[in-house]
Amino acid sequence: MIGSLTEDQVDELLRAEWIGRIGCHVAGQTYVVPVAYAYDGEAVYVHSAEGQKLAMMRDNPDVCFEVDRIEGLHSWRSVVARGWFEELHGADALAALELLLDRIPDGGQGGDDGEWRRPSITLFRIVLYEKSGRFEHR
Amino acid sequence: MIGSLTEDQVDELLRAEWIGRIGCHVAGQTYVVPVAYAYDGEAVYVHSAEGQKLAMMRDNPDVCFEVDRIEGLHSWRSVVARGWFEELHGADALAALELLLDRIPDGGQGGDDGEWRRPSITLFRIVLYEKSGRFEHR
Numbered sequence: 001m002i003g004s005l006t007e008d009q010v011d012e013l014l015r016a017e018w019i020g021r022i023g024c025h026v027a028g029q030t031y032v033v034p035v036a037y038a039y040d041g042e043a044v045y046v047h048s049a050e051g052q053k054l055a056m057m058r059d060n061p062d063v064c065f066e067v068d069r070i071e072g073l074h075s076w077r078s079v080v081a082r083g084w085f086e087e088l089h090g091a092d093a094l095a096a097l098e099l100l101l102d103r104i105p106d107g108g109q110g111g112d113d114g115e116w117r118r119p120s121i122t123l124f125r126i127v128l129y130e131k132s133g134r135f136e137h138r
Numbered sequence: 139m140i141g142s143l144t145e146d147q148v149d150e151l152l153r154a155e156w157i158g159r160i161g162c163h164v165a166g167q168t169y170v171v172p173v174a175y176a177y178d179g180e181a182v183y184v185h186s187a188e189g190q191k192l193a194m195m196r197d198n199p200d201v202c203f204e205v206d207r208i209e210g211l212h213s214w215r216s217v218v219a220r221g222w223f224e225e226l227h228g229a230d231a232l233a234a235l236e237l238l239l240d241r242i243p244d245g246g247q248g249g250d251d252g253e254w255r256r257p258s259i260t261l262f263r264i265v266l267y268e269k270s271g272r273f274e275h276r
Contacts (some may be wrong), residue, residue: 023202030163030202034204062168064161070264073242
């Protein structure tokens with residue numbers, strides 16, 4: 001059986017998982033990259049060092065965010081969302097950091113959350129404006 | 139330690155995994171979708187029912203293909219490739235089907251590979267013309 005996830009099931013998957021993939025596109029090039037995230041019901045919060053994905057999302061903030069849980073060829077669920085990239089600063093960035101450290105399994109591992117506070121780390125969110133989900137189950 | 143995968147490590151990850159994500163883009167919309175795949179060293183082979191991803195790739199065959207293996211926040215490897223979508227027909231489609239059935243853990247489960255031969259299923263490949271990989275390990 002293949003079908004669509006309800007709105008609640010979409011939210012449930014976004015809250016349950018912590019790895020998603022961002023899809024972004026600039027100048028004819030599509031780029032997909034896995035990220036750790038936290039979800040607050042409206043947006044996903046992500047941290048990143050400077051690099052290609054940040055450069056691309058600043059150029060074109062209309063991105064795709066995808067999450068899946070795949071147990072087998074015929075047993076999976078996935079969510080595909082569209083969202084707007086927004087860089088976070090100051091108190092917003094700190095709040096995002098707390099969310100992430102709470103959410104990610106080894107976020108605080110080895111007491112190394114200091115590195116997350118380095119100036120070279122950028123916090124951002126993707127505000128999801130369209131979400132849908134699909135599943136297959138046997 | 140964060141770094142780049144060698145060409146061999148990129149190929150190794152593409153051969154070891156069987157779930158990847160295709161990123162495609164048409165008319166301002168980026169779409170990311172998980173797929174089961176088989177890799178032969180040059181292209182990834184995928185089957186799909188008709189739907190949004192096939193429609194988009196026919197419109198814009200220059201796509202992204204991403205594979206990752208994530209064990210923790212600081213323990214992961216990922217490959218991002220660019221490739222060209224090519225629909226397969228006749229003997230090429232059958233060969234792709236064999237590759238896929240061989241590769242996918244429950245591909246032949248329940249003797250249901252008959253459904254893969256339905257006319258509504260499209261076989262295609264993405265010929266990878268640029269690959270790179272990154273890893274983090276502690």
